[in-house]
Amino acid sequence: MTPGIGLVTAQRQSFVLQHSMTLLRMSTAELTDFLQETAARNPLLRVARPRRLFIGNAATDVLEAVAEAEASSLYAHVSGELSGLLSKGGLLARAVTALMEELEPSGWFGGDLAQIAQRIGIGVPVLAQVLAEVQRRVTPAGLFARDLAECLRLQLEEQEALTPDLEALLPHLGVLERGTPADLARAAGLAPEAVRAGLARLRGLDPKPGARFVTDPTLGREPDAVVERGAQGWEVRLLREAQPALAVVPLPGRGQTQDLAEAQRQARMLKQALALRVSAMRQVLRALVARQQGYFDHGAEALAPLTMAALAEATGFHASTVSRVLNGYLLETPQGMIAARMLCAGAASKGTGAHSRAQVVARLRAHLGAEDSAAPLSDARLAEILLSEGITVSRRMVAKYRQQAGFAPAALRRRRA
Incomplete structure (x- = not known):
């Protein structure tokens, strides 16, 4: 092989790898839009969209359902809100990503700061500062709160409504689980009238600010993959119909031009990148299923603790890439239709x-x-x-x-x- 040919091959491999990582971070809807835009500029590229579903008497495009679900999802929302921090890269982006991975459907932060700090190699006080900055940046206020009191406090601070009486009330709200407002008044050192007024103010707040983003993407669309029992245990099978496909049109026998030859080269490299994307998705899903074998046999009681970071270490991908692969991805399992992210249980x-x-x-x-x-x-x-x-x-x-x-x-x- 001559040096010139070796250089071209290396450049081609680099192009394919970079494109595959770019495609991997796209949702199905984003990927299809990107491929169609590319095909509109490349006469030798053909895109097959995922099949359409029929619900009742109306045909509903799978991609539109996915795009709507992902656009309104809590994870997609906070990703956009925190894009400024994530774009800085480095340890800050890793810290923010780790915090996002522990965000519960309610909008509360369910992780342990000490465990996260140890995993990503950062001090707990520094991580606490990052969490405070995340809480300050995201809307609605109350997201990433660690408990009810903090959730309500963040909302009151955002509304500039945190009075001394409410400040005294918040730490003792747990008294109401077994006691009465009178017990709460004694614990907080407040008059009964102040407690009644404070509780009335707190009832106007949202204890689960993340719930408004929760959608059920299983309605009206089919799964992206199926988990079924194989010779070695539970295995995952990707459904071809759920993903867009590419075809490269052969060059015509006559009328070939340099532009057509370049279009074919670009189309082939893009097809290779798409194949690498599918391969990477398969690796992540296989690692996920392999670590949750008990769940498929016995249900939620056998769901083992698993983080995006652990999957990233097992597959060699970055945690944010793993998270993007699983975002909006649906699995058909013996336990019913589930979101793949559900298997990453803290x-x-x-x-x-x-x-x-x-x-x-x-x-x-x-x-x-x-x-x-x-x-x-x-x-x-x-x-x-x-x-x-x-x-x-x-x-x-x-x-x-x-x-x-x-x-x-x-x-x-x-x-x-």
Whole structure:
């Protein structure tokens, strides 16, 4: 091989690799739009769009449904809001990405700062400062709050409505889980009238600011991949119909020009880049499925803790790339249609991280569903029961997960005689 040919080959490989990484960060809708725009300029490129679905008597384009879901998703929203920080790159972008990965559907931040700081190699105080900056930048106020009090505080600060009475009230809101407004007044050191006025003000705030972005992309569209049992356990199979495809038109026998030859070269390299994108997606999904075999057998109670960072380390991709691959991606599984991101469940247990939040919520649902309504289980008792099962979570976290499971405090669940 001559030096000139070797240089051309290296340049071509570099072009394909760069394009594949660019394509990998695109959603299905963005990818199809990009390919169609490219095909409009390249006479030798043909794009096959994903198939159309028929719902009732109306034909609905799959891509439009995906684009609408992704455009309104919480993750897409905060990605746009924090684009200024993410564009700075380096450790700051890694920190912001790590915080985003722990954002729950409610809009609360569910991660552990110490664990995240250790994973990305940053001090906890510095990471706390990044979190505060993220909280300041995003809208609506209250996103990335670590608990209810912080969520409400951020909204009050944004509205310039944080009075001394409300400042005294916020740390003691947990009293209402088992007590009365009078108990709250004593805990906060406020007059009953001030507590009533404060609670009325707090009821006008949004305790779950992320919920407004939640959409159900499973409605009206088919999955991107199927998880099915194979010879080596559960395996993932990508559906060709869910992805756009490229075809390169052969050069005509006559009338070939230098421009047509260049168009064909560009089309072939783009097709190679698209193939690399599919290969990368397959790698990420295979790693994801391999680490959640128990979930496909037993459901949420067997969902193991898993982070985007862990998947990135397993596949060799950047965590932000892994996150983009999974964003808006749907899997058909034995447990039903799920978003691929759901399988990246953060750890609930401190220290060992042996249990995911989904596991804790599933166990809570089981215990609460079987409780005696005449003597409902308190959050403290639930924490003790979970501890006996090897799951270490605080009473405060039990209360948080109980709320996520849709159960009211014990005092409100008690059946009156």
